[in-house]
Amino acid sequence: MAPKFGTSGLRGLVTELTEALVQDYVTAFLATCPHGGALHVGRDLRPSSPQIAGWVMQAARAAGVDVVDCGVVPTPALALSSIAEGHGAVMVTGSHIPADRNGLKFYVPTGEISKQDEQRIGGGLGQAPATATPGTLRETDALSGYRARYVDTYGASALKGLRIGIYQHSSVARDVMVEVVEALGGQAVALARSESFIPVDTEALDPETRQMLAGWCAEHGLDAVISTDGDADRPMVADATGRVVPGDVLGALTARALGADVICTPVSSNTMIAEMPDFTRIDRTRIGSPFVIAAMEAVLAEDAGARVVGYEANGGFLLGFAAEGPAGRLSPLLTRDCLLPILAPLAAAAQAGQSLTELVAGLPPRFTAADRIAGIPTEVSKAFIAEMSVDAAARAAFFAESGAEAALDETDGLRVTFLSGEVVHLRPSGNAPEFRCYAEAGEARTAEALVSTYLAKLQDRLGAA
The missing domain is CATH 3.30.310.50 (Alpha-D-phosphohexomutase, C-terminal domain)
Incomplete structure (x- = not known):
């Protein structure tokens, strides 16, 4: 099957993501969508990603667009960096799917591309790039701002006393998770780092992985285990018994902790939020972050001050307003993030003097x-x-x-x-x-x-x- 756009960008077999095809898509994106004069490029840890990222950068520079090489980086960190500078971005990742596949996620200067942007890109394929003076190339540390985002918001004692396992596997967030947990006062226990790519689907963990989580909790005396999918836009959180907290439960807990009034989430998400008194409005969408973002933007068009958030059943969380954390303000980020729905529930439980299990047990029983x-x-x-x-x-x-x-x-x-x-x-x-x-x-x-x-x-x- 030829590469095509799905709910998370362009995806296909590595053998089909040829240099010509990748450069055609990047050229079409730059010709049909706003990019602010520069393109930030990041990649995950699958073997094919460095080469594909190189093709992306070559295509952008050939089109006269400056390139900012962000290296191996979580998708939300890349988006945070590019949005802050008013630039476009491309993330080379196949997310949770096996290493024989890969893909491209496109970002305009305001965030993820829309379905209309996808159509524009499709309409621009097959056109020869205009002759231009080659764009420049520079590197940047996109991780530092992403790390600071949560350290500054939650403070040095948010996770004090908690012993948290970090299932590192081949997640691009495997090191920054350790750094943030320790910066917030928790004790991080690094687990199962892999130098080969492991396709972890946080929404559908296999029985062997679930058993492994429970074993780690017992062996190391953990209060929780955290992880992400390959490109770190989906969280995974397990309680002290190793039982995984579903992504839509993490989403509800995070929305409540941040003081959100409005939730935009797909029809597949847990309906318990309708029974929670914290939220005044719930808008249901099709599955996929573009649909959640469109719903959030519609809410903000009606009321620019709306305290709106979005999340998917996989836990990827989108913040649509400036929220107050224990130690500072958290700026909006309209792309799926993994760290916020990991940290917010853990910090809320710690603040309430509860275990994560007890925090979850207080929700409506759905x-x-x-x-x-x-x-x-x-x-x-x-x-x-x-x-x-x-x-x-x-x-x-x-x-x-x-x-x-x-x-x-x-x-x-x-x-x-x-x-x-x-x-x-x-x-x-x-x-x-x-x-x-x-x-x-x-x-x-x-x-x-x-x-x-x-x-x-x-x-x-x-x-x-």
């Missing part, structure tokens, strides 16, 4: 689970969703174990609410040949069982490599 099966072509997944959408009898037969249907939501994929109050949401991945299943129920084990049941049924029905 639980989500998610997982995926790989190897199912997108066209097969979409055909199945189309069939289930129009054929109520086929839908009832497929979901027979869950009883009668109470509501159907087709905002993004197929989301079925049953009379029991349980929810099953099926959706083809936007950037890989994967079929995702989300579930929600009144008990965690019920949500997990729903995911297992319906992924098994999908695999039997559609097959998987």
Whole structure:
């Protein structure tokens, strides 16, 4: 399958991300979207990223655009750097997908590109770049500002007394997580650093990883374990037992800790926020940060002072207003971030004299689970969703174990609410040949069982490599 835009930028097999294709996309981006005269370029730790980043920089300089090489850096740190200087950016990353794939994430000077920007880039492909005086090249330390953002906001005692494991694997944030935890007064325990790329999907951790987290907590006496996906725009947080706190729970806790009034989040996120008195408005969107950002921008267009945040079920958090932290003010950042939804709940628990487990237990009792099966072509997944959408009898037969249907939501994929109050949401991945299943129920084990049941049924029905 040729590289294409999904919910997180351009993605494809490394073998298909050729020099010509990469340079064509970068040239089209610079010709059709604002970039402020310079392009910040960052990359993750997968083996193909240095070469692809080199192609990106060559294309930009050939187009007469100055290049700022940010090196190996978290995606939100790259965005923070480029936005601060009023420049565009390209992050070379395949996020959580395997190392045989990679991709490009594009940023205009105000943040992530929109779906309209994607269309403009597509329309600019295949055009020869205009002759120009080559752009300049310089390097910068994009990490220092990102690190300071959270150290200055939370202060030297926010995590005092906490012993926190850092699952480093091949995350680009593996070192800055250690530095920030220690700067905030916590004790960091570095774990499982890898020199080969490990595709960690924080939204669908495998059983072996979950067992590993629990083992580390017991072995090292940890209060929590934290990590991210490959490019560090999604958080992973486990409590003292090694149990992972879902991303949409981290999002709700972070929104509350920051004093947000309005939440923009996809339909797949936990519905417990409707029962929380902290929020006056909740806008539901399709899955993907461009849709969350569009909803946040619409809220801010109505009220520039709105205390609005956004987050996805994977935990990537977007801040739309200047929030007050324990030690300082936190400026808006309209791109998915991993560190804020890691630090805010841990700091809130510490301030309240609670464990993370106790903090989570105080939320309304709604639980989500998610997982995926790989190897199912997108066209097969979409055909199945189309069939289930129009054929109520086929839908009832497929979901027979869950009883009668109470509501159907087709905002993004197929989301079925049953009379029991349980929810099953099926959706083809936007950037890989994967079929995702989300579930929600009144008990965690019920949500997990729903995911297992319906992924098994999908695999039997559609097959998987």
